[in-house]
Amino acid sequence: MWRMLKTLFILEKTDKKNIFSILLVAIFVIGMVVFVNAEDLGNSTKEKSGEYQTVKMALNKFQKEDASEDGDGSDLYKNIVKQYHSVSKQVMALKTDRPQLYFDAAIDLTELRRQAFEMEDYERVANNLPTKIENELDYAYYQYLKKNELDLSLNTFNFFQFFAFLFSVVGAIWFVFISLYSSNSMIEDFRHTSLIKGYPISFGQYVLAKCMTSMGIVIIFIIELVVCSLPLIYFKGLGDAAYPVSVFTGEVTIYTIAQYVTVSVLYMIFIAIFTILLSIILNVLLKNVYLTLFVQLLLFIFPTLFPSLVKLMPYNPFNYLNFTSVLRGDALNLENPVALSSGDGLLTLGISIVLLMVMVNRFLTSGRLKNL
Secondary structure: OHHHHHHHHHHHHOOHHHHHHHHHHHHHHHHHHHHHHHHOOOOHHHHHHHHHHHHHHHHOOOOOOOOOOOOOOOHHHHHHHHHHHHHHHHHHHHHOOOHHHHHHHHHHHHHHHHHHHOOOOHHHOHHHOOOHHHHHHHHHHHHHHHHOOOOOOOOOOOHHHHHHHHHHHHHHHHHHHHHHHHOOOOHHHHHOHHHHHOOOOOHHHHHHHHHHHHHHHHHHHHHHHHHOOOHHHHHHOOOOOOOEEEEEOOOEEEEEHHHHHHHHHHHHHHHHHHHHHHHHHHHHHHOOHHHHHHHHHHHHHHHHHOOHHHHHOOOOHHHOOOHHHHHHOHHHHOOOOOOOOHHHHHHHHHHHHHHHHHHHHHHHHHHHHHOO
C-alpha cells in the first residue's frame, strides 16, 4: 500500500495537470493581491462614499416630499432620509477621525434599516439597500467594535484582512475548481482495467491511494493561498488575527479572522474529499470526463435553480458547497428562508463523505468493477 502510495505521488508530482493547477492557484492569489491594491478594497472612506451614493439612489426613487416629522412624506421616505444623514455622518466622522461618532452613526443606521424592512412599499428601494441578514451582520460587527473599543480599519486590507477576504472568494468557487481538477481522477485507470486488476493491492486500496495523492495536491493548493499572500505583509503590514468578522452560524455571531480562516479550511478539506470521491464514482458510472463535470456542476447549481428545495431538504450536502454563502446567511434571503448552519454543513458533508466511501468500497469494488 505504502509503496503504491509513493509511486502515485511520484507520478502526480510530474503530471502536467497538477503543475498547471498549482501555477493557476499561484497566479490567482497574486492577481487578487494586485486587485485589492488597485481597487483600494478595505478603505472605509471609499466604501462609505459608495454606500452614500446607493442611499441617494434610493431617495431619487421618490418624488420630492416633506421629510419633517409632521410633513406629508411617507414613513419610508422619512426613514431613507434619516439613513442618508447617518451615512453622511459616517463619512464626516471618517474624515475628521472621530471613531465614536462613526460607531454611533453606524448603529443608528442599522436600527433605521430594521424599521424600514417593515414599512409599506419597501420593495421600491430593496435593491439599493442591504438585506435583513446583511444589516444584522453589520449591527453585530459595529456593536462588537464599540463594546471592545477596537479601532476601525480605515485603509486597504492588511495581510490578515486580505486573508479573510481571499477565503471568502475561494469559498464561492472551491467546489467548481476541485471538480475541474478531479473530473478525470479514474478515467485513464478504467480505460485500462487489466492494469488495475494486476496491482498487488485490492481495488479499494488503490482508490484510497488515489484519493490520498489527490488530497496531497489539494493541501498544496491551500498552502499556496498562504505563501502567495505573504508579500502583502511587506506592503500593508501583518494586521491582527483576532480582528472581528461577523458571520452567520445559525445565528449572527462574531468570529476572529483566525476562526473564520480555520472554519474555511475545514470546509475546503471536507469539500475536496467529497468532490474527489464523487468524481471517482461518476467516472466509473459515466466513463466520460465531460459528463462527470456536467453532472457535478448541475448538482452544484441545483439549489440555485430550485431554491424552494433548500428548505425542503436542508441537509442536502450541495446546499453547503458554497461555504461563503453559508457563512453570510444567504439562504435567509430566499423566498422561503432557511437558516443553514455552518456546523450542520460540516456535519452533513462529513456524513456524505462516509456514505460515498461506503459506495466506493461496496458498489465499485465488487459488481461494477467486474463489468468494466
